[in-house]
Amino acid sequence: MTLEIGVDSTFAQSVVDRLQSIEDRLASAAFADTPFVTEAASHIINAGGKRFRPLLVLAASQLYEGADVDATERAAMAVELTHVASLYHDDVMDEADLRRGAESANHRWSNSVAIMVGDFLFARASSIVATLGVDYVALQAETFARLVQGQVGEIRGPADGDDPVAHYLQVLADKTGSLIATSAKFGGMVCGAPEPVLRALGAFGEEIGVVFQLSDDIIDIASDRTGKTPGTDLREGVWTLPTLLVKAADDPADARLRELIGRRIDDPDELAEALALMRAHPALAQARAEVDRRARLAKDLLTELPEGPARDTLFELCDQIVSRST
Incomplete structure (x- = not known):
């Protein structure tokens, strides 16, 4: 990107x-x-x-x-x-x-x-x-x-007893969102932004950090055009939002897919099968909806910022991150 x-x-x-x-x-x-x-x-x-x-x-x-x-x-x-x-x-x-x-x-x-x-x-x-x-x-x-x-x-x-999806989203917020939030806040701090703007920048950064990682989850399954090998997370058995949503749905029709996800897949045919099943599954659309929802939240936070090219750039970065996964 x-x-x-x-x-x-x-x-x-x-x-x-x-x-x-x-x-x-x-x-x-x-x-x-x-x-x-x-x-x-x-x-x-x-x-x-x-x-x-x-x-x-x-x-x-x-x-x-x-x-x-x-x-x-x-x-x-x-x-x-x-x-x-x-x-x-x-x-x-x-x-x-x-x-x-x-x-x-x-x-x-x-x-x-x-x-x-x-x-x-x-x-x-x-x-x-x-x-x-x-x-x-x-x-x-x-x-x-x-x-x-x-x-x-x-x-x-x-x-x-913890919700695996909620746990995963919190991990993303801590591992990725926190430093992106700090980046936005540091920028506001050096120009003397008032406290309400600093809070908005921090919240924006955390949301967009999670969006960035969730879009990577979708790209790993859905895209053949990014230069990255599709299915890397599937092959390694790494849980991501789409696979966690499949697991949470517990639909008997997903028995074969649930058998494939969450474990290492060394057989290329099985990996191709898992990719095909994931691409056809409603969980992928659900993951995209979560990306869109969080991106809208991030953009709403930007309305607290003064108008100008700096705010326009933050809006544009948000759009470009979302467009990666569409």
């Missing part, structure tokens, strides 16, 4: 220029005392990415005049370094071989190296946040706590 920036060409170009500056500064932030740590810490950064979180910081920082350029870029660096650090840890827990089309750090070196390099980048992010002020430090710490709790929730799964 390529996120186009805004509808105002002057505003869009200023954001592009700032993103390039942040890209250069991210490379510097990964520099360590030894060449090996520098190489390992730069590994995922150099693989690229959408830089969605820095983009949110930049857009929100333009809601009001007066945002300091350097402070804005430091805030954007902090959220992206936090995100990249979490990817090192995720790859260890997922036993991943690839990350952004390149060999994952845990596969290239070891799990221990990947964990420690993730910690190194978390430390770099914390050092940067400390230069912004105590309010930023408090929000970053709260966000980090939610990231950890979301990851633990994913590993442990729902407790007896």
